[in-house]
Amino acid sequence: MMDSELIAAYSSIFGSIATFLSTAVALYLGLRRPRKSLLINSYFYKKSQVLRGKIEPRFLILAHDLNDEESDGRMLGFNVLNNCGEEIHIIGFIERAYFNRSIKTLVKRIKRISKRDVSCFTRHGFISVELSYGDRQYLFHEPVILKPGEQQLLCIDYDVIQATQISREQSGLFNLKRPLTFYALDVEGKHFRVASKIPAENFLKEKTCRMSKHNWLE
Numbered sequence: 423m424m425d426s427e428l429i430a431a432y433s434s435i436f437g438s439i440a441t442f443l444s445t446a447v448a449l450y451l452g453l454r455r456p457r458k459s460l461l462i463n464s465y466f467y468k469k470s471q472v473l474r475g476k477i478e479p480r481f482l483i484l485a486h487d488l489n490d491e492e493s494d495g496r497m498l499g500f501n502v503l504n505n506c507g508e509e510i511h512i513i514g515f516i517e518r519a520y521f522n523r524s525i526k527t528l529v530k531r532i533k534r535i536s537k538r539d540v541s542c543f544t545r546h547g548f549i550s551v552e553l554s555y556g557d558r559q560y561l562f563h564e565p566v567i568l569k570p571g572e573q574q575l576l577c578i579d580y581d582v583i584q585a586t587q588i589s590r591e592q593s594g595l596f597n598l599k600r601p602l603t604f605y606a607l608d609v610e611g612k613h614f615r616v617a618s619k620i621p622a623e624n625f626l627k628e629k630t631c632r633m634s635k636h637n638w639l640e
Contacts (some may be wrong), residue, residue, distance in 0.1 A: 444634065459506040460568075460606055460614040467499045467577065480574040481562045483514070485581035496580040500616060502606060504568040506578060511609040512568060513551075514561035517588055520600040522558065527595050552611050556595070558586045565609055584625040591626060598622040 469488045471477045479499065486493035504510050521527045551559055560578050566575060590596040601619035608614070 429624075456518065457506060458508055458510055458608070458612060458614075460510065461503040461505050462604075462606055462614060462616040463501050464616055464618045464620060465499050465501070466580075467497045469493075469495050469497060471490070472577075477508065477575060479577040481566050481576050483560050483562065483577045483578045483582055484593075485585070494580040496583070497577040498580060498583060498620065499575055499577045501573065501575055502566075502568065503573040504570055507570050511565040512562075512606050513565050513609055514559060514574070514607050515616075516553065516605040516613060517558045517583065517586065517605050518554070518605070519556065519587075519596045519598065519602045521595060522597045524634065535550045551607065559607070561607075565597070580625070587622050588623040590622070596622075598626065599617075 437521070457563060467477055467479075472479065472482075473488055477499070479497075482497070500515065502512065518615060560582060562576075566574060566576060591598055600622070602622050603619055604616040605613040606616070
């Protein structure tokens with residue numbers, strides 16, 4: 423008799439635990455925010471393709487006017503697909519390069535571990551972007567809204583990226599023989615990695631861009 427009562431008691435306890443765990447899991451899954459996800463590939467395009475209407479980028483980051491004959495005729499385009507069930511607001515892109523492995527760059531590489539806030543001006547006022555040391559931001563004047571399943575082409579002027587690589591080369595901190603990594607940046611600060619990597623040397627063959635007086639790596 424005692425054995426059957428003990429078994430019934432244990433069964434009741436284990437049943438209560440199982441019910442609690444299943445309820446907790448269901449509650450967690452119900453409250454958890456859906457995971458944001460973007461599929462991004464990059465390609466080079468010509469500015470003339472935009473002028474002829476062959477491609478229609480949703481947003482452009484330009485160093486020069488599209489008709490400027492002195493500028494490079496290329497653009498780096500990002501085909502961005504929202505492959506999740508949540509709307510995503512993209513404010514721009516982050517570019518990251520590899521550091522050289524040397525004593526000189528050791529302190530700078532340690533700096534990358536910590537984040538810093540950079541204030542950036544947009545059409546809607548200043549926004550604060552969290553960056554690691556050595557990262558370069560390219561921001562749009564206003565957010566690009568991507569609905570679930572929507573795809574957009576977003577472009578950055580070749581000359582804009584080239585100016586960054588010249589600054590990197592002059593600093594002596596970076597290994598520009600290794601490829602650059604790009605990330606899309608949303609309004610919440612989340613980074614979405616671009617699937618393809620771009621060789622940094624592609625932007626250093628012809629150093630014809632206008633240099634900024636203030637080096638952003640100082």
